[in-house]
Structures are given as C-alpha cells and as structure tokens.
Amino acid sequence: MMTFANQILGFLKQLGFNKRLPKGIKILHPFHDETVMDLVQQFYQKYYNDTKQRKLVLGINPGRLGAGATGIPFTDPKRLRNVCNIHTDIQLHEPSSVFVYEVIEAFGGAEQFYNEIYISSVCPLGFVIEDEKGRVKNYNYYDSAKLTKTVQPFIVKSIKEQLEFGIERDQVFCMGTGKNYKFLNGLNKKEGFFKEVIPIEHPRYVMQYKMKQKERYIEKYISALRA
Template identity: 55%
Template sequence: MTLADRIIAFNKSLHFEGKLPAGIHVMNPFREKKDIVDIMTKFYRKYYSDNQPRQIILGINPGRLGSGSTGVPFTDTTRMKQVGLEITDFKTHEPSSVFVYDVINAYGGPEKFYKRFYITSVCPLGFTTDKGDKVINYNYYDSAALTKSALPFIVKCLKEQLSWPISHEVCYCMGTGKNAAFLQGLNTEHQFFKEVVPLEHPRYVMQYKSRSKDAYVQKYLDTFAAHV
C-alpha cells in the first residue's frame, strides 16, 4: 500500500464514538458528503502515491470551511483549484488555508512541500455548535468534557497514522497555546515524537497578525530548515 492508500482508507474509516457534551456535534465530512471523499482521494493520489517518509504537521481539528468542505486539511475550494482539483458545486474561503499555501508556495510549491510533509490534526474529525441561527466551529479543547471524551479517539488515530511512513523525530504543532500544551502533555505520556515544535496557528496569524504575515511564513520556513 502507498501512503495515499493508507490516508484514504483512514479518512473513510473515521468514526467518533465518544459521548458528546450537550449542544456539540461531530463533523465527519467523509461520511456526510460523497463528493468530499472523491476530492480527498484525488488529492492524496496526486501527492502521496509513494512510501517516502514524511514529517507530520498537526493542526487542531477540521473546520467547516476548510477540510470540512474539501477533506484535505488547510485547504478550501480556491486552494484546491490551485493544485488542479476544481470544485464547481460550491465555494468556500478559509483564511487559514491562505497562510498555509503562502508557506507551501514559499517552500517551493505543493509538489515539493507534500513530498516532505503530511498535514493532519490532533483530532482528525471536527466539531460544531449552534450560536443563535449560526453553526460555528468548536475545538476539541473548548470544553473539558469534550477533551476527555475525544482523548481515546485522538490517541488511537495518532497511533495509526504513526504506523505509516511518518517520522517520529519531530512534530510541528500549529498553535502555541492550548493545542501545543495538550499535544506536549500527550507526547510526554506516549512518547510519539522526540520533539514537538509549536508554531503560530495560521488562523491566529491571519486574524491578528496579518500585517506581519510574511515574517510568520519565514518563521515556518526557518523552523522546517532547522529540522531537516
């Protein structure tokens, strides 16, 4: 099996069995929309049809407008079009994907970037809650009850992904606050990686530090260069 085969099978098998706190819903795009499975499959067949080891980059959990709409972390319909996978039935814009693709393009483009890195999330399924008449994203760490419920799922999914050709030397963590603290604690217990390296989350950069975006792109590149 290639790495693409493993990723595709893993995504299609994802199922959250934990007890959700009141008002919280699990978001599983791979079971809710067939089109997303098709898009995701094309993407991973394009960039991961080999068994070359990758370094792992971990976000928080999928959001509705990012991988919740495409099946691929830190992309939206615009970014998918940029890699030759046009989605015509709907359009999404995920600001985090803009930053990530600035990093990818500065690194040398998708072909080069995805040959070295595999992006996923600490929790590979997302969560939502209702706020008035709106559905909003919810993070696995936003309530202690959800974190506790999600923990077995998170550990199981990380163990499975780390059985693939994924480096155990270093993990890049998107998020220097709660996501990093949780992952570093988990790593202390399970010894998944020799080192967890936190980086500012793309959403944080785009929302609060957009004027300094280029500096954060360079920080990502410098960090990657330091862990070749």
C-alpha cells in the same frame, strides 16, 4: 508496501466516533460525504502516491470552511482549484488556507511541499455548535474539558494509526502555541509519539492578529520545517 496515499485513504474511510458528545456539540465528519471523499482521493493520489517518509504537521481539528468542505487540512475549495488543479464547485474561502498556501508557495510549491510534509490534525474529526442566534460555529476539541476527555482516546488511537504511514518521529510540528500545543505536548510526554513537539503559530492567529507581520511568520514556518 502500501503507498502513503492508500494508507491515508484507508484511515479516513474508517474514521468514526460513536461516543456521546457533551450537550450542544455535534460532530463534523466530512469523510461521510461522497463528494468530499472524491476530492480527498484525487488529492492524496496526486501528492502522496509513493512510500516516502514525511514530517508531520498537526492542526487542531477540521473546520467547516477548510477540511470540513474538502476533507484536506488547511485546503479550502479555492486553493484546491487554483493551486492543486482539482476541480470542485464549492465556493468557500478560509483565511487559514490562504496563509498555509503562501507557506507552500515559499517552500517551493505544492508538489515539493507535500513530497516532504503531511498535514493532519490532533483530532481528525471536527466539531460544531450553534450559538444563541442559531448560527453554526466551529468548536475545538479543547474548548471544553468534558469534550477533551471524551475524545482523548480517539485522538491517541488516530495519532498511532497515522504514525504507521511513514512519519518521521524526531519532531512533530504543532499549529498553535497555546492550548493545542499544551495538550499535544502533554499527551506526547505520556505516550512517547515523538522526541519533540515544535510549536508554530496557528494560521488563523496570524491572519487575524498578525497580518502586518505575515511574511515573518511564513519565514518562521519555512525555517522550522526545513531545520
């Protein structure tokens, strides 16, 4: 039997999207970068080199400062160095990663967390768009109806492939209680991936709007994941 790590790596290496995107939107594909793939291989071989079943947490899609830079969802270069002890010279910081790694610490640390949990994204590739000043910004798969329709078959295929890794299918935890949850819950009703979709607040929302209540949201994550 292939290890969880080898299945993840095989999945990421073959990821591709060749459909035409709506005007102005570009694909964010970190796994075409050799440096990123080296980090990804080190990370998954370190924490997933086994055949254990895991619970699935799904974010939205990779962003430039987290998975876009490291290839690992909600793991920015700083957390990769300081918590996972995997070296990278990239100097980036993502607030969502700060929150997730506080959850991981409260859970019992990276080894215990990743021994039980696998984090991915509803759409495993990300998107970017340039604003009127030429600045590149993250773009979510649900930010336009045309993009959502274009990528939905890719999303369905990607979720189905990841379920084969050894994912518990009673529940999936959805990061985002708004549009991400609405889309995933509707898709799940149609496709029957899981018995239940559990919404939890997105880390970015907590860090941007609920910093004073951050500890409460960390506790909510722990309670949900351990239920």
